Structure formats: C-alpha cells, structure tokens
Amino acid sequence: MAATVQTVERTSEPPHLRVGERLRILVAHREILANLVRKELKVKYAASVLGAVWSLLNPLVYLAVFSFVAKVLGAGIPNYPVYLLSGLLAWNLFSASMGPGARAVLDNANLVKKVAFAREILPLSAVGVGLVDFALQSAVLLIYIVVSGYGLHLPELAVWPLAFVTLLVLTTALSLWFSALNVRYRDVGHLLNIALLVWFWATPIVYAEYQVQHLAAKNDVGGAGALAVYFLNPMVAVVAGFHRALYGTVRPIVGQDPVLFHESLGWVAGVVTITLVVSLIGLRLAWRYFFNRSGDFAEEL
Amino acid sequence: MSGPAIEVADVSKRFRVYRDKPTSLKQRVLSSRSRAEDFWALRDIALDVGEGSTFGLIGHNGSGKTTLLKCVAGILRPTSGTIRQRGRLAALLELGAGFHPELTGRENVYLNASFLGLSRKQTDAAFDDIVAFAELETFIDNEVKFYSSGMLVRLGFAVAVHVDPDVLLIDEVLAVGDEAFQAKCLDRIRAFQREGRTIVLVTHALDTVIEICDRAAMLHHGELHAIGMPSDVVREMRYVLLGVTDPNFVPEEGTREAEIAEVQIVRPNGSSEGAILRGDPLTIVIDVRQNEPLDTWTWTSRSWTGRRITRCSTRGHRAPVWIWGASTRSASGSGSRASLTSPASTG
Numbered sequence: 001m002a003a004t005v006q007t008v009e010r011t012s013e014p015p016h017l018r019v020g021e022r023l024r025i026l027v028a029h030r031e032i033l034a035n036l037v038r039k040e041l042k043v044k045y046a047a048s049v050l051g052a053v054w055s056l057l058n059p060l061v062y063l064a065v066f067s068f069v070a071k072v073l074g075a076g077i078p079n080y081p082v083y084l085l086s087g088l089l090a091w092n093l094f095s096a097s098m099g100p101g102a103r104a105v106l107d108n109a110n111l112v113k114k115v116a117f118a119r120e121i122l123p124l125s126a127v128g129v130g131l132v133d134f135a136l137q138s139a140v141l142l143i144y145i146v147v148s149g150y151g152l153h154l155p156e157l158a159v160w161p162l163a164f165v166t167l168l169v170l171t172t173a174l175s176l177w178f179s180a181l182n183v184r185y186r187d188v189g190h191l192l193n194i195a196l197l198v199w200f201w202a203t204p205i206v207y208a209e210y211q212v213q214h215l216a217a218k219n220d221v222g223g224a225g226a227l228a229v230y231f232l233n234p235m236v237a238v239v240a241g242f243h244r245a246l247y248g249t250v251r252p253i254v255g256q257d258p259v260l261f262h263e264s265l266g267w268v269a270g271v272v273t274i275t276l277v278v279s280l281i282g283l284r285l286a287w288r289y290f291f292n293r294s295g296d297f298a299e300e301l
Numbered sequence: 302m303s304g305p306a307i308e309v310a311d312v313s314k315r316f317r318v319y320r321d322k323p324t325s326l327k328q329r330v331l332s333s334r335s336r337a338e339d340f341w342a343l344r345d346i347a348l349d350v351g352e353g354s355t356f357g358l359i360g361h362n363g364s365g366k367t368t369l370l371k372c373v374a375g376i377l378r379p380t381s382g383t384i385r386q387r388g389r390l391a392a393l394l395e396l397g398a399g400f401h402p403e404l405t406g407r408e409n410v411y412l413n414a415s416f417l418g419l420s421r422k423q424t425d426a427a428f429d430d431i432v433a434f435a436e437l438e439t440f441i442d443n444e445v446k447f448y449s450s451g452m453l454v455r456l457g458f459a460v461a462v463h464v465d466p467d468v469l470l471i472d473e474v475l476a477v478g479d480e481a482f483q484a485k486c487l488d489r490i491r492a493f494q495r496e497g498r499t500i501v502l503v504t505h506a507l508d509t510v511i512e513i514c515d516r517a518a519m520l521h522h523g524e525l526h527a528i529g530m531p532s533d534v535v536r537e538m539r540y541v542l543l544g545v546t547d548p549n550f551v552p553e554e555g556t557r558e559a560e561i562a563e564v565q566i567v568r569p570n571g572s573s574e575g576a577i578l579r580g581d582p583l584t585i586v587i588d589v590r591q592n593e594p595l596d597t598w599t600w601t602s603r604s605w606t607g608r609r610i611t612r613c614s615t616r617g618h619r620a621p622v623w624i625w626g627a628s629t630r631s632a633s634g635s636g637s638r639a640s641l642t643s644p645a646s647t648g
Binding site for chain 1: 316371372376377378379380381383384386387388389394395399401403404408411415416417419420421
C-alpha cells in the first residue's frame with residue numbers, strides 16, 4: 001500500500017475549484033485523455049483504407065480549388081490559398097473541436113454514469129482530436145508555403161505561438177462551457193450549428209481583413225469604434241494573428257489596398273494578447289461552471 | 302493501518318423526479334417551473350467500512366445500494382452528509398465500461414484499464430495476465446465488434462480483477478458469467494482479501510455475502526435497515542423478502558387446530574447430523590400435531606423467497622399435488638407426518 005494515503009471527502013457542497021490541484025488530477029488522468037483521443041481518431045477512420053489521409057485531403061482540395069478560383073475570379077487577394085488556409089485551419093480547429101466538444105458529455109453518458117473520472121477529460125479529448133487534425137493540416141500548408149516559393153516571414157512568424165495558444169485557450173473554454181450547458185439544455189447543439197455559420201462569416205477568413213477596416217473607417221459609425229466592435233469576436237484577433245504569422249505581408253502589391261489590417265506587427269500581437277487574457281478569464285469561468293455542474297452530470301443524463 | 306477506509310456519515314440522496322423535465326430553453330420558458338417530485342434514494346445512511354475488511358451491501362431492487370456505491374465512488378454527489386474515503390479507489394459498476402466496438406481487444410483493455418485507474422505501465426505489466434485470464438489469446442487483436450457476448454464479459458472481468466486499488470467497490474458485476482468464471486472471480490476476491498484490500502460488494506447472491514464478507518448492511522427503501530454479522534443481516538433480509546413477496550404470510554397467528562410439532566432434516570442414509578452441502582439430496586420430516594380432529598387439511602411449503610415447493614391437500618379427494626416429491630402419511634387421530642424428499646438433481 002502507498003506510503004501516503006490520501007483521504008477524499010465528498011459532501012453535498014460542490015468543492016471549490018482550485019486550479020492547481022485540479023490540474024494535478026487532470027495530469028494524473030492523462031492516460032484516459034490519451035486513450036480517448038486515440039479512440040476517437042481510430043473510430044473516425046475505422047474501416048477506411050486511407051485513414052488520416054482524409055484529414056489531409058481537406059486542405060489539399062481547398063488549395064487546389066482556391067488556386068483555381070482565385071485565378072479565374074481574380075480575387076483582390078494575391079496568393080489567396082495561403083491567406084485562406086492560414087485562417088481556415090485555425091477556424092477548423094475551433095469549429096471541429098466545438099461540435100464534438102459540446103456533445104462530449106452527452107455522447108459519453110454511459111461512462112459518466114458508471115465511471116468516476118475527471119469529467120473535463122471528455123471535452124478536452126474533443127479538443128485533442130481537433131488538434132491532431134490541425135497538426136496534419138498545418139503540415140500541408142507549411143509544405144505548400146515552402147514548396148510554392150511563398151516563403152516564411154520570420155519576424156511575423158513569432159506571432160504564431162501566441163495566436164495558437166489563444167486559439168487553444170478559447171476553444172477549450174467554449175468546449176467546456178458548451179458541453180456542461182448541453183447536459184441541461186439540449187438546444188445548445190442546434191444553436192451552436194447556426195452560431196458557427198454566422199460566426200464563420202463574422203471572421204475574416206474568406207474576405208480580406210482590410211475590407212472591414214476600410215468600411216469601418218469610411219462609415220462614420222464610430223470609426224475606430226466599429227472596428228473595436230468587430231474585435232469583440234475573439235476569433236478575429238486569433239485569425240488576424242495566424243494571417244500575420246503565415247501570410248505575413250500587409251500590403252502584398254504596392255499601390256493597392258492592403259489585405260491584412262493596416263497596423264504594425266506589435267499592434268496585432270497586442271490585440272492577440274488582449275484576446276488571450278480575455279480567453280484565460282473565460283477559461284477560468286467556464287471551468288468553474290463545468291466543475292460545479294459536473295457533480296450532477298450522472299444524475300441529469 | 303487502522304481506522305475505517307470508508308466513513309459514511311448521515312448521507313442522504315434526493316433525486317428530483319420530473320414529470321416533464323424541461324430539456325430545452327423553450328420548454329423552460331413556456332412551462333411553469335418546479336413540477337418536480339422528490340424521491341429520497343438514501344436517507345441518513347451512516348456506516349463505516351474498516352480498512353482491509355470485506356463489506357456486503359444487500360437489499361431488494363431499488364433499495365439504494367447502487368446509489369450509495371455511486372456516492373462513495375464520487376459519481377453522484379450526496380444531497381446531505383459526508384463521505385470520507387481513504388486510499389486509491391476503483392469502482393466496478395459496469396464490466397468493460399467504455400468498450401468500443403471498433404477498437405481491438407488490446408486497445409479496449411488499455412482504454413478500460415485507464416478508466417479503472419491503471420497507468421499504461423501497470424497495464425503493460427498486467428496485460429498478459431489479463432489476456433490469459435480472459436482466455437482470449439487468439440482474438441486479442443481482433444476488433445471487439447466481432448466478439449461474442451461471452452467473450453466481451455470475460456474481457457471486462459479480466460480487466461476488472463486486475464485493477465490495483467486500496468478500496469474496491471463491486472456492483473453485482475461478478476454475478477454474470479458462467480460458474481467456472483464466477484469461481485475464478487471469487488478466488489480473485491479472496492486474493493484481494495489476503496492482500497489487505499478493502500472491498501464493498503453489492504450483490505443479490507446472499508450466500509456469497511455470508512461466505513466472503515466480514516460485515517454486511519441491508520438497505521430497505523433507502524434506509525439502513527440492518528447492519529452487523531453477514532449471517533444475521535442475511536437472515537433479516539430473507540424475512541423482509543418473505544414479507545414483501547408473500548403478504549399472506551402470518552407467522553404467529555392462527556387458531557392452532559393443528560401445529561407443527563417438529564421438523565427434522567434427514568439425509569438419504571438416515572442420519573440428521575452434520576453439514577448439508579448445496580445440491581445434497583435431503584428429506585425434511587415435519588410432524589404436525591392435530592389439536593382438534595380435522596376433516597380436511599391442506600399443507601403447503603414455500604422457500605424463503607416465497608416460491609411454493611410443495612402442496613398437499615385431502616380436500617375434495619383430489620390427489621396431492623406433487624411438486625417436489627413430497628409424501629404424506631396420516632397418523633390416525635393425533636396428527637400427521639409429512640416428509641419432503643428433494644430430487645438429487647436440484648438444490
């Protein structure tokens with residue numbers, strides 16, 4: 001028997017969420033997380049010949065289609081595939097984690113009712129699966145950037161880790177929150193589908209960032225204020241960070257309108273940092289909500 | 302190494318039973334709230350489970366056994382009261398929890414083992430034992446969807462008995478499977494006992510409780526009805542079961558026109574000494590004293606669970622109904638003697 005015997009006390013009160021202590025428990029349960037992610041990936045590609053290649057096919061097809069479409073339509077964004085994919089991959093991680101993340105507790109009802117483990121692992125495993133796909137797809141994009149001769153912009157690339165961490169924190173926070181909320185109100189799943197559609201177009205993925213900035217400046221609806229409203233969508237800052245890191249050039253063709261927000265690298269890093277701070281606060285709140293509710297999951301399912 | 306491994310102090314658990322639970326925002330807004338009724342699954346349960354002891358938890362269906370186990374395991378939160386639990390705990394509420402049909406046996410072993418608290422290293426170490434225990438060496442790398450239900454149960458068992466906790470909660474899961482496998486699992490529980498682990502066992506197999514538990518408790522409609530020596534608690538349980546299943550049973554009433562004078566259990570060789578094993582043929586001789594002359598009489602015997610074993614009647618000159626190979630001999634005037642002889646094949 002272990003030298004130190006830990007004592008657990010269970011009462012009617014939901015225990016106070018102590019982040020450090022809870023993190024240690026999650027680390028202790030990491031085997032479950034790893035196994036669940038492995039399971040999801042295995043099940044996702046079960047009985048398919050190509051397996052994870054399907055995950056790579058998505059960005060490859062996007063690359064092919066949009067290289068073609070951009071040429072035919074002559075969209076105002078040079079190197080459109082790089083612009084599109086650097087934002088789209090971030091969006092894919094966000095939306096592909098949130099859907100399964102919101103259903104994570106519901107879909108694993110039999111586990112929740114029969115096994116005691118840190119419930120956070122369920123939405124976290126959905127984020128984990130999204131991360132694996134994100135890594136594969138990012139590899140495709142990176143290879144394209146290098147092989148096509150577009151090249152990496154080194155000082156800008158420094159924003160990438162910051163934008164990535166922000167994306168991860170934001171996605172985790174929302175997955176935790178939605179998965180707990182979904183147990184009580186099954187509307188959440190449907191609502192999320194619609195919300196994600198609107199959300200996608202409220203984020204500069206397909207269109208150029210500068211267009212929004214330009215419109216905000218032209219209409220006198222508060223000018224810079226309108227842009228600030230746009231940045232209330234945390235994904236705007238995240239995608240702007242990814243754009244700046246990978247697409248790199250604010251004004252690709254001299255004499256034409258810029259593509260990215262017409263601001264300095266420091267400005268972008270600042271906006272992303274603010275979003276990160278807000279997301280961290282959101283994560284703390286979502287985690288507490290999830291933690292308080294998780295004691296009753298087994299009862300409500 | 303002393304003191305209780307589990308202390309349950311005045312634990313109550315209330316479930317809200319909604320007739321029409323709002324599960325969407327629309328319903329929440331439209332329907333008037335709080336049409337919930339309270340159902341108390343547990344009321345003021347207080348008990349201790351000593352470290353290294355084996356504790357049996359019995360009760361009829363819906364008495365709150367599983368709810369109590371889930372509260373101890375931390376799956377449910379008590380409505381009031383406190384549960385204190387020392388040491389690493391594993392709860393076997395379901396065999397093969399988290400088994401996924403698309404994964405191979407091997408992958409499912411690792412997944413299931415991680416839920417039961419085994420690290421990857423521990424699972425690696427126990428893996429060969431697990432597979433050998435389940436007798437699935439040839440199929441372990443096949444997907445579980447191709448397994449028969451018996452194979453699934455065996456694999457679930459095998460992982461379950463290889464967990465390495467200080468406190469083990471077992472909910473009825475060891476009662477499935479064939480007899481040979483059950484024997485294997487009971488052996489394993491005895492090994493756990495020798496290793497000084499604390500075990501809480503929920504079961505309907507009352508004989509198992511007497512056989513392997515140090516203490517037992519009986520829950521009845523969410524309340525602690527009896528606690529103490531397993532044999533005493535099981536006897537109480539059987540009385541309650543009898544009361545529940547046979548409402549006509551009146552132990553201490555009647556007009557005493559006839560009384561049971563003596564009951565004797567006799568072996569085929571005529572002796573009435575010594576232990577009787579499960580499955581032994583036996584004869585039960587019942588002497589009935591007639592205090593007043595009776596024209597007709599009916600005589601019925603039932604098992605503890607209320608099942609009728611035999612019934613004989615002289616009413617209407619019907620032939621006695623033989624269910625269990627019973628025979629009656631009427632002794633003139635003063636009484637009668639009935640003897641029940643079990644067929645060799647049944648218990």
